[in-house]
Amino acid sequence: MLEVGDLVKEFGGLRAVDGVSFTLAAHTITGLIGPNGAGKTTLFNTIAGVHRPSSGSISFLGRRIGGLPPHRIFHAGLVRTFQIPRPFAGMTVLENTMLVPAGQAGERFWNNWFARSQVRAQERAGRERAREVLDFVGLERLSGEYAKNLSGGQQKLLELARVLMAEPQLILLDEPGAGVNPTLLVTIMDKLRELHARGITFLIIEHNMDLIMNLCNPVLVMAQGRLLMEGPPEVVRNDPRVLEAYLGGVLA
CATH class of the missing domain: 3.40.50.300 (P-loop containing nucleotide triphosphate hydrolases)
Known part of the structure; x- marks a missing residue:
């Protein structure tokens, strides 16, 4: 490999x-x-x-x-x-995980006006996938917590979750x-x-x-x-x- x-x-x-x-x-x-x-x-x-x-x-x-x-x-x-x-300390655990996938339609600001349905569909799919990954690493219950409030070990698990989103x-x-x-x-x-x-x-x-x-x-x-x-x-x-x-x- x-x-x-x-x-x-x-x-x-x-x-x-x-x-x-x-x-x-x-x-x-x-x-x-x-x-x-x-x-x-x-x-x-x-x-x-x-x-x-x-x-x-x-x-x-x-x-x-x-x-x-x-x-x-x-x-x-x-x-x-x-x-x-x-x-990202000021973002929640879920938000930290959702931002990883590349090529999201919402990254282009005009799509938020002219392709709203596509942006919403991708966001729903990304949120569902992120929750699955957070459940796997044991952080789903902390999905709404700010990343800055996690312990060192929990931040390692969040880092693993973000990697898995890729x-x-x-x-x-x-x-x-x-x-x-x-x-x-x-x-x-x-x-x-x-x-x-x-x-x-x-x-x-x-x-x-x-x-x-x-x-x-x-x-x-x-x-x-x-x-x-x-x-x-x-x-x-x-x-x-x-x-x-x-x-x-x-x-x-």
């Missing part, structure tokens, strides 16, 4: 991603781990189009996407979340477990398993080793901008290079 070949991203004299190559199979949940500063988020940002590659290639479903702007990559079916969710094929998740209480973390993991069973592919950055080891296979390991190894979680957990280079000899 995703092919990254000898990818390099430099910022001035700093090479944040240094010749990374890997392939991502469809219908997998792949973990990406490494210490702070390993280059994980820069790799995500480069794949998602936030940064242009300095060199190397990125292909999604056989199409070169390296260097494309984020909105074109998004519309191709590859979407990402952020470690710190960024909902009907993606591949989701890049940036630390879905960060700042989330244990109960909501279990909920998030369960929802990811359900989505995986429906055919969605995931690449997940995460520092929570329990989440990675119980959810992901394979696991990619980065350090100093490079890919150190790739393998099943039980192999990664016991690899001396990982224990030494990333976790000071202890993989919790």
Whole structure:
């Protein structure tokens, strides 16, 4: 599904991603781990189009996407979340979810006068779809709440709901477990398993080793901008290079 070949991203004299190559199979949940500063988020940002590659290639479903702007990559079916969710704070949970689908007739202001029936029909369909997605992630009861009033874990679920409204094929998740209480973390993991069973592919950055080891296979390991190894979680957990280079000899 995703092919990254000898990818390099430099910022001035700093090479944040240094010749990374890997392939991502469809219908997998792949973990990406490494210490702070390993280059994980820069790799995500480069794949998602936030940064242009300095060199190397990125292909999604056989199409070169390296260097494309984020909105074109998004519309191709590859979407990402952020470690710190960024909902529209002054909008409700339902409104945040409804605004995601592209090409809505109401986005063109003249349609609100000359194509009202089309706008209303799309809005009804969008509201119904949004409620289905919010029910799936467990936020339907909060659909009328302002996003700014949600807890950190609930905002992570809202971010997942917004991603699902785009009907993606591949989701890049940036630390879905960060700042989330244990109960909501279990909920998030369960929802990811359900989505995986429906055919969605995931690449997940995460520092929570329990989440990675119980959810992901394979696991990619980065350090100093490079890919150190790739393998099943039980192999990664016991690899001396990982224990030494990333976790000071202890993989919790």
